[in-house]
Amino acid sequence: MRGSAAFLVLLLCLHRTWAQAESGEGAESDIIQPDEENKNTEVQSEKQQVKETHDQSSSQTNITPDIWAELKELRDMVIKQGIKIENMEQENTVIQARLTAIENENAVLEARLTASINEVEQLTSETTVLEARLNSSENMVMELKRENTALEARVSASENEVKELQRENSERPKVAFSVGLTDAGPVGPFNTEITLKFVKIFTNIGQAYNPTTGIFTAPVRGAYFFRFTIWENRASVILGSILYHNNKRILWSSDQNDTISHVTLSNGLVLQLEKGDVIYMALQASYNVSDNTDNRTVFDGFLLFPL
Ligand SMILES: *[C@@H]1O[C@H](CO)[C@@H](O)[C@H](O)[C@H]1NC(C)=O
Ligand SMILES: *[C@@H]1O[C@H](CO)[C@@H](O)[C@H](O)[C@H]1NC(C)=O
Ligand SMILES: *[C@@H]1O[C@H](CO)[C@@H](O)[C@H](O)[C@H]1NC(C)=O
Ligand SMILES: *[C@@H]1O[C@H](CO)[C@@H](O)[C@H](O)[C@H]1NC(C)=O
Numbered sequence: 001m002r003g004s005a006a007f008l009v010l011l012l013c014l015h016r017t018w019a020q021a022e023s024g025e026g027a028e029s030d031i032i033q034p035d036e037e038n039k040n041t042e043v044q045s046e047k048q049q050v051k052e053t054h055d056q057s058s059s060q061t062n063i064t065p066d067i068w069a070e071l072k073e074l075r076d077m078v079i080k081q082g083i084k085i086e087n088m089e090q091e092n093t094v095i096q097a098r099l100t101a102i103e104n105e106n107a108v109l110e111a112r113l114t115a116s117i118n119e120v121e122q123l124t125s126e127t128t129v130l131e132a133r134l135n136s137s138e139n140m141v142m143e144l145k146r147e148n149t150a151l152e153a154r155v156s157a158s159e160n161e162v163k164e165l166q167r168e169n170s171e172r173p174k175v176a177f178s179v180g181l182t183d184a185g186p187v188g189p190f191n192t193e194i195t196l197k198f199v200k201i202f203t204n205i206g207q208a209y210n211p212t213t214g215i216f217t218a219p220v221r222g223a224y225f226f227r228f229t230i231w232e233n234r235a236s237v238i239l240g241s242i243l244y245h246n247n248k249r250i251l252w253s254s255d256q257n258d259t260i261s262h263v264t265l266s267n268g269l270v271l272q273l274e275k276g277d278v279i280y281m282a283l284q285a286s287y288n289v290s291d292n293t294d295n296r297t298v299f300d301g302f303l304l305f306p307l
Contacts, residue, residue: 173219176302177209178202181291186234188288196241196281196289198299209301215280218273222306226279227268230289231296235261240287244280245271254287264296270304 180200181187187196197214209216218224230253232239240254250271255263271279281299283289291297 172306173206173303175206175208175219175224177204177206177216178298178300179204179209179211180295181230181289181297181299183291183293185292186288186290188283189286190283192285193242193282196283196299198281198297200295202295202298206303213280215278216301218275218277218279218303220303220306221275222273223270223304224273224279224301225268225270225304226299226301227266228281228299229264229266229297231265232257232263232288232290233261234288234290237288239263239265239289240284241265241289242282242284243267243269244278244282245273246278252284272307 179198179202181196181198183200188194195214197211198209199211201211204211206219208219216226226243228241228243230239230241232255235257238254238256240252242252243250250269251267253265253267255265257263273279279301289297
């Protein structure tokens with residue numbers, strides 16, 4: 001390509017030379033286009049050939065000195081082009097080196113990109129697994145919330161029950177008493193039956209037993225337990241007492257003195273009472289009972305549970 005361009009230049013030169021020789025003119029100098037940049041140093045050697053040819057032509061034809069000047073100009077241009085081409089080659093080398101570097105960088109980046117894509121795929125599959133676990137956890141949480149709500153309702157109901165029971169318990173009357181008959185020794189005989197008034201108070205929780213009358217009054221409907229022990233130490237005396245529920249005789253107990261004149265008698269029972277019912281012990285007419293500071297004759301009772 002470059003060779004053929006140089007050859008074209010040579011032909012032009014020759015043609016011009018011949019034309020000038022024929023016409024006798026030779027002052028024109030502008031024979032090379034300014035944009036012939038793709039020439040290289042090969043042009044220089046060909047330029048030499050051109051010169052030689054020119055010399056031959058000059059020897060053969062009658063060439064004016066203007067042509068030589070034109071050729072010199074042409075040669076200078078060719079030299080300039082050669083230098084340009086050299087510079088371009090150098091630039092090209094630099095660009096090649098940069099291109100190689102960029103290619104290397106590109107390979108590195110491609111490797112990193114591949115690694116990143118793999119990582120992303122890995123993360124995506126992990127994310128799917130985690131999402132599934134999250135979903136099942138969420139379901140579990142919802143299930144637990146439902147259970148929790150149910151349990152809360154039951155706890156609430158239980159708390160209400162406990163409160164109700166506590167209220168019932170706090171409202172349940174507390175009833176218990178233990179009383180002793182007397183410190184004064186023998187009681188009786190009397191002509192008529194009398195209510196025994198136990199005047200020594202050991203306990204009287206709820207104040208249901210009245211020591212002034214000797215009568216216990218049930219504060220609530222319920223099951224009550226009562227018990228008594230009576231004692232006598234007089235010789236040849238029959239011991240006895242009656243337990244009354246309202247006006248109804250529930251039991252009668254009696255015994256006689258033994259060989260050393262000490263008799264103890266005990267009995268007890270559970271009674272179902274209505275609120276306001278009364279319980280008391282009585283001494284039958286002509287019978288006897290005794291007590292002293294030893295607290296040998298006692299009467300006890302307590303509420304088992306309300307009904
Ligand atoms: C998790 O639940 C959502 C919403 O219910 C659903 O769109 C998604 O597909 C589920 N993911 C998995 C992995 O089960
Ligand atoms: C009561 O005790 C006295 C004195 O020990 C005795 O003499 C008497 O026989 C007793 N009475 C009876 C009924 O056992
Ligand atoms: C009660 O005691 C009196 C006087 O000690 C006696 O006379 C009477 O017989 C006794 N009563 C009974 C039922 O033993
Ligand atoms: C009898 O009861 C009274 C309390 O009422 C007490 O002080 C006394 O010690 C008791 N007697 C005996 C012998 O325990």
